[in-house]
Amino acid sequence: MLRSTSKWLAGLAVAGAFAASVATASAEPIKIAIANFGEHPQLNASIAGFKKALADNGFVEGKDVVYSESNTSFDASLVPQMIAKLQSEHPKLIYTVTTPVSQIAKKALAGSGIPIVFTAVTDPVAAKLVPSWDAGDTGITGSSDLQDISAILTFTKKLLPNAKRIGIPYNPGEANDVALLDKVKAAAPAAGFEVVPVGVDNVNDIQQRIASLAGKTDVIYTPASNLLQPAIPAVAAAARQAQIPIVNSDDAAVRNGVVPASFAVNYEQVGENAGKIAAQILKGADPKTIKPSVPAYKDHAPLINKTVLKAFGAEVPASLADCNCFTK
Numbered sequence: 001m002l003r004s005t006s007k008w009l010a011g012l013a014v015a016g017a018f019a020a021s022v023a024t025a026s027a028e029p030i031k032i033a034i035a036n037f038g039e040h041p042q043l044n045a046s047i048a049g050f051k052k053a054l055a056d057n058g059f060v061e062g063k064d065v066v067y068s069e070s071n072t073s074f075d076a077s078l079v080p081q082m083i084a085k086l087q088s089e090h091p092k093l094i095y096t097v098t099t100p101v102s103q104i105a106k107k108a109l110a111g112s113g114i115p116i117v118f119t120a121v122t123d124p125v126a127a128k129l130v131p132s133w134d135a136g137d138t139g140i141t142g143s144s145d146l147q148d149i150s151a152i153l154t155f156t157k158k159l160l161p162n163a164k165r166i167g168i169p170y171n172p173g174e175a176n177d178v179a180l181l182d183k184v185k186a187a188a189p190a191a192g193f194e195v196v197p198v199g200v201d202n203v204n205d206i207q208q209r210i211a212s213l214a215g216k217t218d219v220i221y222t223p224a225s226n227l228l229q230p231a232i233p234a235v236a237a238a239a240r241q242a243q244i245p246i247v248n249s250d251d252a253a254v255r256n257g258v259v260p261a262s263f264a265v266n267y268e269q270v271g272e273n274a275g276k277i278a279a280q281i282l283k284g285a286d287p288k289t290i291k292p293s294v295p296a297y298k299d300h301a302p303l304i305n306k307t308v309l310k311a312f313g314a315e316v317p318a319s320l321a322d323c324n325c326f327t328k
Contacts, residue, residue: 099121123180146295258308
C-alpha cells in the first residue's frame, strides 16, 4: 500500500511538473516577424500603427508578443535573404511592408503555414497578392495605402487653379506605381487634367527625367513609390529648377521644406488597419476570409508650405487661405 501511495504521489509530481511546463510554454510571447523594405517615415509609421492596433487588441509588446524586425535599405535583391532569415525564426505571423517585399514573401512562404499580413501596398490585386478586393488569398491578406485619387486631383486643382497638365513620375517596374498611374489616368479628365507620365526606373535618372517635364506639365504629383519617395529631395530639386510645383503623397517632405504641398494618407492608420487584421488571424481567423482594408477619406489630409510653394513659382490661392492646412 505504501509503495502504491508513493507511486501515486510520484505520478502527481510528474503530472504537476508537466502542467507547469505547459503553462510556462503557453505564457511565452508570440513571435511576429516584420519585414520592411527600408527606413522611411511612412513605412516606420505603418509599423508603429501595426503594433498599436495589436496592443489595443490584447497583444502587448514584451508580454503577449515580441517582434523581430528587419529591412534591406530598399535593396530588392536582399529581400529573399531577409525573408528566409525571418522564416527561420519560426514566427506566428509575418508583417510585410511594401509591395516588393510582400510579393517575394508570398512566393517564399507558400505552404509554410506562416500567415502574411501586408501593408503599404497600393493595389494588392494588381500585385497578385490577393484575387480581389473582396477576399484575401491562402495565407495572406492586409492593408492597402490606396489614396483617394479623385480627392488628390481636386485638391491639386484648388491649389493650382490654372493647372491643366499633371506630370506623374513612376517606376515602370513597380506594380504600385503602375496601378496608381492607371487610376490617375482614369480620374484625371473629370478633374480637368491631362496626364503626362514619365518613367523613372533608376535614381540616377531622376534629374534628367523630371527636367524633361519642363514646358510639358503644370504640376507634378509624386506617388508613394519605393523608388521616388526615398529620393524626393532629388525629385524636388529638379522640379524646382524647372519651376514645376509638386504635390506629394507624403507630408513629411512638406514639413521638412522639401516640397510645396501634399495630400497624404496617414500611414500610422494604414498600419493600424493591418494590425487589426493580424489580431483576427492570431485569434484564429483564416486570412483568406478577410478582405484587404482601404484607407477612408477621413484618413487623408492636405498640407501646404507657403514659403516652398513660392520658391516653386506659385502662390496659395484665396480658396485655400482658410484651409488650416499650413506648415512653417
